[in-house]
Amino acid sequence: MSKKQLKFNTKTIHGGQQPDKAYGAVMPPIYQTSTFAQSTPGGHRGFEYSRSANPTRTALENSLASIENGAYGLAFASGLAAIDAVLKLLKPGDEVISTNDLYGGSYRLFKKVFENYGIVFHFVGMTDPSSITSFINDKTKIIWVETPTNPMMNIIDIKSVSELAKKNRVWLAVDNTFATPYLQNPLDLGADIVMHSATKYLGGHSDVVAGAIVVNKKELADQLYFIQNASGAILGPMDSFLVLRGIKTLHVRMQRHCENGAEIAKFLKDHDKVEKVYWPGFSEHPNHNVARNQMRGFGGMISFIPKGGTYKDALKIIENLKVFTLAESLGGVESLAGHPASMTHASIPKEEREKSGIVDAFIRLSVGIEDAEDLKNDLDQALNGLD
Structure with a gap:
C-alpha cells in the first residue's frame, strides 16, 4: 500500500x-x-x-x-x-x-x-x-x-x-x-x-x-x-x-480533546453562572451545519461569558481555577484558560475587539486530555466563587 x-x-x-x-x-x-x-x-x-x-x-x-x-x-x-x-x-x-x-x-x-x-x-x-x-x-x-x-x-x-x-x-x-x-x-x-x-x-x-x-x-x-x-x-x-x-500522537490526543470539549461545553451551557457558550458543536451555533460538513468533530476549544459579564467576574474565575492553568497558548495536553482581551488579543484595539464580540468578560478555554470530571469540578468551583 x-x-x-x-x-x-x-x-x-x-x-x-x-x-x-x-x-x-x-x-x-x-x-x-x-x-x-x-x-x-x-x-x-x-x-x-x-x-x-x-x-x-x-x-x-x-x-x-x-x-x-x-x-x-x-x-x-x-x-x-x-x-x-x-x-x-x-x-x-x-x-x-x-x-x-x-x-x-x-x-x-x-x-x-x-x-x-x-x-x-x-x-x-x-x-x-x-x-x-x-x-x-x-x-x-x-x-x-x-x-x-x-x-x-x-x-x-x-x-x-x-x-x-x-x-x-x-x-x-x-x-x-x-x-x-x-x-x-x-x-x-x-x-x-x-x-x-x-x-x-x-x-x-x-x-x-x-x-x-x-x-x-x-x-x-x-x-x-x-x-x-x-x-x-x-x-x-x-x-x-x-x-x-x-x-505521532495527534490522533489519540485530538480524540480526547474532542470528547472532553463536548462534555465541558455542555456543562458550561447548563451552568447557572454562565451567560453564553461559544462552541460549534451546538446545533444552534451559527454555521453548525457547515462545521458538521467540513469537520470530523468540534475540537477542544471553547469560549464563554459568565453571568454578570464584567471584567472582574472573568478575572475572578480564571484566577481561581486549580486544574486549568491560566496561561497563553492552547492545544497542549494540559487544560489552559485565558482572557483574550488582556492576553492573546490585547494588540487589537478595544473597539475592534468588541465589534467582533471579544468583550472584557470573555474567557477562552483550551480543554486538555485530563479526566473530564476533574475539569468540570474545577470550573464549577471557580464559577461558584462568584457568589
Missing part, C-alpha cells in the same frame, strides 16, 4: 517517513549541525547548510505534507514566521481580505508590520461568504481565513470561499491551527495554502514554538521555499524533532 493511501491515524506515525539511512533509526535523528561536508563545491548528499535544509526538519516537513494531504510542507520558527512568509509573496499595493475575528498576533503582524510596506488589509465577517465579494478587486491577492476562529469559534465555509477565490484568481490561505488536520483538511476543500501554529496541537505538549505551511502547487512551494531560505526563520532540528514526535 502506498503511504499516500494510508488512513489518517497511520499517517501521523508513518506518513512521509522512512527509517534513517545511516543506521536504520526508526525516529529521525536530531541532526544538530549547521553545515554538511562536501566532496567538491556543490557535491553533497542533499544537504549543505541547515538554514536551507536539515534532515530532521525535512522529515517533519514531509510529515506535515502527509497529514494535510498536501504535496509540500515547510516548517518555520513560529506560526507568525509562517504567516510572515506567506505575506512576503505580496508587493506594495496588493490587498488581503482577512476574517475580522482572528488571532491577535496575526492582526498585529498585518496592521503594524505589513501595512507599513503598502499592503492593504480588509477585515470582514466571513460567516456568510457572500460578504467577501464587495471587497474583491484586481489588487486582491489573498483571502485569509481562520476556522474555527480565535476566540469567537465562528465557522467559515472553506469550500464556498475557495470557489469565490478561484473565480477571482485569488489565493485562499487557511489557518488550520484550531481544527488540526485530524478534524479538517483545507486543501481538500479548495484552499491554496494551509498554515499552522505548530506550537499548539501539532506539537501538543507546550514545549516547542513552531509554525508550518502546506501547499499543493510546486510553483507556490518554490516561492515559499525561497522566502524560507532567504529570510531564515526556519525551525531548528531539536524543535523539528519535538513537533514530529507530537504529530
